[in-house]
Amino acid sequence: xxxxxxxxxxxxxxxxxxxxxxxxxxxxxxxxxxxxxxxxxxxxxxxxxxxxxxxxxxxxxxxxxxxxxxxxxxxxxxxxxxxxxxxxxxxxxxxxxxxxxxxxxxxxxxxxxxxxxxxxxxxxxxxxxxxxxxxxxxxxxxxxxxxxxxxxxxxxxxxxxxxxxxxxxxxxxxxxxxxxxxxxxxxxxxxxxxxxxxxxxxxxxxxxxxxxxxxxxxxxxxxxxxxxxxxxxxxxxxxxxxxxxxxxxxxxxxxxxxxxxxxxxxxxxxxxxxxxxxxxxxxxxxxxxxxxxxxxxxxxxxxxxxxxxxxxxxxxxxxxxxxxxxxxxxxxxxxxx
Numbered sequence: 001x002x003x004x005x006x007x008x009x010x011x012x013x014x015x016x017x018x019x020x021x022x023x024x025x026x027x028x029x030x031x032x033x034x035x036x037x038x039x040x041x042x043x044x045x046x047x048x049x050x051x052x053x054x055x056x057x058x059x060x061x062x063x064x065x066x067x068x069x070x071x072x073x074x075x076x077x078x079x080x081x082x083x084x085x086x087x088x089x090x091x092x093x094x095x096x097x098x099x100x101x102x103x104x105x106x107x108x109x110x111x112x113x114x115x116x117x118x119x120x121x122x123x124x125x126x127x128x129x130x131x132x133x134x135x136x137x138x139x140x141x142x143x144x145x146x147x148x149x150x151x152x153x154x155x156x157x158x159x160x161x162x163x164x165x166x167x168x169x170x171x172x173x174x175x176x177x178x179x180x181x182x183x184x185x186x187x188x189x190x191x192x193x194x195x196x197x198x199x200x201x202x203x204x205x206x207x208x209x210x211x212x213x214x215x216x217x218x219x220x221x222x223x224x225x226x227x228x229x230x231x232x233x234x235x236x237x238x239x240x241x242x243x244x245x246x247x248x249x250x251x252x253x254x255x256x257x258x259x260x261x262x263x264x265x266x267x268x269x270x271x272x273x274x275x276x277x278x279x280x281x282x283x284x285x286x287x288x289x290x291x292x293x294x295x296x297x298x299x300x301x302x303x304x305x306x307x308x309x310x311x312x313x314x315x316x317x318x319x320x321x322x323x324x325x326x327x328x329x330x331x332x333x334x335x336x337x
Contacts, residue, residue: 038120041065042108043128045083048276052131053081059135062120065128066108086111092196094213095204096336100196102221105175109222110191117182122146124179129277137272145179148264151188152179155295156268156280157219161255162312164320165293166208168247170255171226172219173263177273188262190224195235205242209327211334217243225258243337252312260306267297285319289335292316292323 038061041053045067053065063081068088089103112125132138145152151173159172180188199221205212216238220226227236245251259265268280278284285291295303296319302311327335 036120037061037122037124038116039063039124039126040112040116041126041128041130042105042112043067045128049128050079050081052129052276054079055131055133057081059132059138061124064112064116066112067128068104084111084115092200094200095202096213098213100199100214100218102194102199102218103196105218105222106190106193109185109189113182113186113189113191117186120182122179122181123185124152124177125185126177126273127175127275130176130273130275132272133274134272137270139272141266141271145264145266149184150180150262150264151184152264152266153177154266154268154271154273155297155300156278157290157293158259158263158265158295159219159293160295160299160311160314161252161259161308162299162314162316163247163249163252164313164315165247166323167210167244167293168251168255169217169220169244169293170251171223171258172217172243173223173259175219175222176268176275177271188223188225190222190227190236192227192236194221194227198235198238206334207244209331209334210337212243212337214243214337215241217337249312253308256303256308256311260303260308265295265300265303267300270297286322289323289326292319 039053039056039059041049041064043049045065050065053063056063057080065081065083067083067085069085086108089107091099091101091104093099109125112123116123141152153174154177156174156176157172158174159169161168161170178185199214199216201213201215216226220243221238226239228239229236269285274280296314296316299311299314299316302308302314
């Protein structure tokens with residue numbers, strides 16, 4: 001439908017007594033073109049995570065929490081949050097005792113898309129410990145994301161393709177927050193069930209005083225690009241045997257191109273969001289050694305605008321300094337992944 005705004009405005013001026021009628025008609029027509037949006041939280045359900053979900057109620061979007069069977073937590077029947085409880089698939093642990101949790105993400109993402117794809121034009125999936133801190137900032141980024149034909153995500157923990165980095169982890173895009181149309185999410189997310197034991201490393205691998213207890217990180221394994229697509233196999237196979245690749249100009253450019261063509265990235269600190277578990281601020285940005293591996297705000301500017309040659313050459317000076325200080329002081333303690 002094409003709306004002749006000039007003609008509509010003229011009619012409003014010529015017939016003042018009908019001004020309100022035309023105004024509300026115009027609003028209704030505009031609203032009909034907006035995407036119907038669902039916000040979906042994934043993870044354990046408790047008082048704190050429910051409060052995180054409730055912080056999004058001021059956006060006037062539908063909200064669902066996807067979780068596992070409850071323990072002692074009672075749900076308020078008057079809550080405006082829809083809660084879907086799935087059978088817990090369980091998870092394996094790495095050999096140093098950390099839960100892998102890939103199947104939980106895959107199953108909840110598959111359930112989300114199977115149940116709600118026909119009801120919503122746009123789905124936002126995020127960790128259940130993330131709360132809304134600024135409606136204005138969030139909606140500003142949301143409107144930008146809607147104008148892109150890409151998956152929307154954040155820089156925590158999306159790795160940078162730059163050449164100056166202790167390691168290059170390709171196809172490593174945030175599992176904190178991602179969004180898109182149902183068709184986009186089906187295209188990029190890994191929705192076939194996998195064998196978590198194929199992700200678990202029997203023996204850790206080390207690289208530049210970094211120790212890896214998984215063959216693939218969660219931020220890699222939830223995306224279909226990391227798995228074989230052969231349908232004749234019972235379960236998909238990982239495409240690689242270690243989570244990192246050698247840093248070369250070619251590998252950095254290829255990863256930068258992949259990110260630029262398929263993802264619109266928002267700086268988490270400018271998203272209007274905050275994690276109640278992992279605080280994101282200036283202090284943690286420079287003191288957390290893992291931040292050196294991910295995209296910074298200026299890198300996101302370069303990435304989103306396609307300045308990829310500048311992106312891969314960018315030197316994150318302060319983060320490099322703090323990282324090397326940490327590694328020098330704690331030489332006997334490898335950085336765990």
